[in-house]
Amino acid sequence: MSSYKYRLILPLSLIILIVLASLGAILGPLFKDFYLEGMNDRIAKESLVIAYHIEDIELNETEVLQNTVIELAERLDIRITIIDAEGEALAESTGNLEDQDNRLSRPEIQEVIKNGAAGRSVRVSNTVNEELLYYAIPLEDNGEVKGYLRLSLAMDELNSVYQSIWTLLIVSFFLAFVIIVLLTTKITNQMVKPVEEARRVSNELAKGNFQARTFDVSDYRTGELNRSINVLAENLQQITNTYEIQQERLETLIENMGSGLILINTKGDITLVNRSCKDIFDENTDQWKNNLYYKVIKHKYVNKFIQEIFLSEKRTRRQIKIPVGIYFRHVDVHGAPIIGHDEKLKGIVLVFHDVTELKKLEQARKDFVANVSHELKTPVTSLKGFTETLLDGAMNDEKLRKKFLTIIANESERLEGLISDLLELSKIEGDHFQLNWQKVNIESLVADVLLILNDKAIVKKMRIETKILGDTWVEADPHRLKQVLINLIVNAIAYTPEEGVITIRVKEQAETVLMEVEDTGIGINKKEIPRIFERFYRVERARSRNSGGTGLGLAIVKHLAEAHGAKLSVDSDIGRGTVFRLVILKEKKESKSM
Template structure:
């Protein structure tokens, strides 16, 4: 481009010079009368001018071309390019400033990239869900914690309206209030996520610059379930334990006092009372054992005995232990295995889990019912599935069945000798194995428990 301008400029100068030389030639010819000599002198002068002019202007054009090239690189986002500083003062000063500009821009871009990386790392690694919503209600940003919490992929939320992404009405209403009023709104809600109910603290704040209208809102969803659980456990633990201990202790005391009565002579009644005392003692022992087990599992020092375990073999051993219990209710238990069912786990704890889940199925199944126990191996996971045709669990109760002392059918649970801690133990041991639980149930038709174990542990 610069060379093109230079050639145009030289053409104009050459034209002007040619006219001047022709005029000078005519004057010299009139005074000297030697046409050939005058012509040679004029042509030589013209050619010398062109030669000198070309090299002089070329020295200015080349650095200018470099400057243009450098500006084009800046426009394309390449701020690392540099040019040489030549001798002419004007072009050298221009190139010097361009080099300084490139260095400054490169530092600015690098600093901006570092700050962007830091911000992205912060957003992706905070333990709360973070959303950025524009004033039209479209999701512009959602961190990984949000996607993990709600089991949503990026394609399911990106640039979509929050009304279609977030299904809980309380959450939608809280966000709507913040958008409409352009004010900070805070609300606590209970969300059913999978098999659990999660306590979520919602904080919505408008994005404003000065007194202008909001450009969007930031939504922070903080999971405070563990804090709520701790608070609830502290409040209810003494009451629950006292309630569970009340029946066996009362029975033990009452029957012991009766047996101590000197007028009690009937041996059959004495034997019956002694049997009841034994049964209540066993129930009390089971409750204490489960409380100690749960306390041990929840402690920071709890460790699993990791080794390769075949889940199908653990199931067979478990069913042998529970065979008599199932026969008492004429329950038909069928089992099966498919694929490779070996995982890394603790065999003792796995058997403890399976006993609790299958025992629950026996307790809550009707006489002459059926239970199907199945283990199936997949490339990265192995699934343990227990399906029964028992009383079923309502949708509202499913998130609560893993709470301590919670029973779907309280009378049947106590009469069976259950402590109400079995599924709480199962949940904690599943988490210790880095697995997850899925529960599907329908009232009057039965329940399906599925525990999904990773094949190997990191």
């Protein structure tokens, strides 16, 4: 606002200064001439009075003349000088008659001599060294000039008046300047301030502050402008809020989508990479941003896929295997070019769908069908073979008949167990499966299980040891937890050679109870541990089938452990044995059922 004020003050001040200076230049001489004319009238009248008083005094009566001059000068407040015809001063009201120059050369005396009438001049006196107004008239006797009467008045009063005029003009200028500043301030506040406020709000809007508003909307000259700016600010704020909400939703969607997303510009720099890429590539992909893709992505097939899209500028899809540790992650990659409105390539977008689990499920389905077919085929084939043998005449041999019927009974029991486990597993995996929660003492549960399985251990001359420490009460389904314990111990008996040792440990912890089933069996290869809970997966198929198992026991254990919210883990060494650990909460959480 100050710049607008100065733009008004400077021209107005200059105009006032010029006007007042012009007035001073015009009025000064006018006042001087007017005042000087008055002084001339006064001095002319006083000269006649003085001439009248000294006309009877002879010029040679210098003492009388001097006293008369002094007296008249004091009364009239004027300087009086009597000069003879030769120019010598005969009387001087100042009393200074010594070292006087000849007065005939003075301008006023010369004018009297020349014109025979009064003479005037304004000059600096050599005697008193100040500016004076001189007036001289001739002193005549019978028409003959016998001398001159000269009067003089100081010009101080005239100069003082002249200076007062200029002082008045200067004071007027400063008063006018103050008034101009006050008026200009008021004008700028009324006219420029609303414009300045509008400019301020416009600058804030340009900076992105769409909450800025102008509140000076009452002035009829700028009110409409300010109202329009406020409407513009509100519209911009609404547009910005809508954009920010959409941007936030888009960012949330991108960050939380299950698929990996990468944007690459035409220079090859990665401009966007979402959170899912961390899991897919098993790397800190945040560091990929603003880097060339081929410098941060270490997978050659992915880089080759990116180059193919840049070259073809067409949508492309491919399945790629990405190594993660000792495994591979199967990824379905969709790539597409980003084409702008000008039909020019702006970059490419890549979407990574992790289909590893789908691959596993597909393989599990194939394995399940093959395993079920194989597991069912074996007992059915045995049943059919021995039945046909009996029908062909073996029934007449009592010894063979008994042997074959025993085999048929065992295979039927095995087939029944397989079908029962399949139905049980299907039930556990069902959406409506519920646990019967109640307080269970694991120590008592272990004792009940050992009564059931003790005969199996005796057949293989095994020793089963138990170690119980602390309070072993938990909240669980006793039937299902007993089923877990039976399957783990049966598995240990099946894969432990004769005269082996099985150790069952139950230990109270802070909020959980730890159960361990350890054997001295054949052990499991580290690579096979992740698969032992799959249906029909066997470490040693021939030996496992001879053990009488269905291949579904550990799969049932896994699902029941998950239903209880328990943590199941396995440690094993080839030739030394295996330890199954189950950590179960003492008190169930709200969502323990499947």
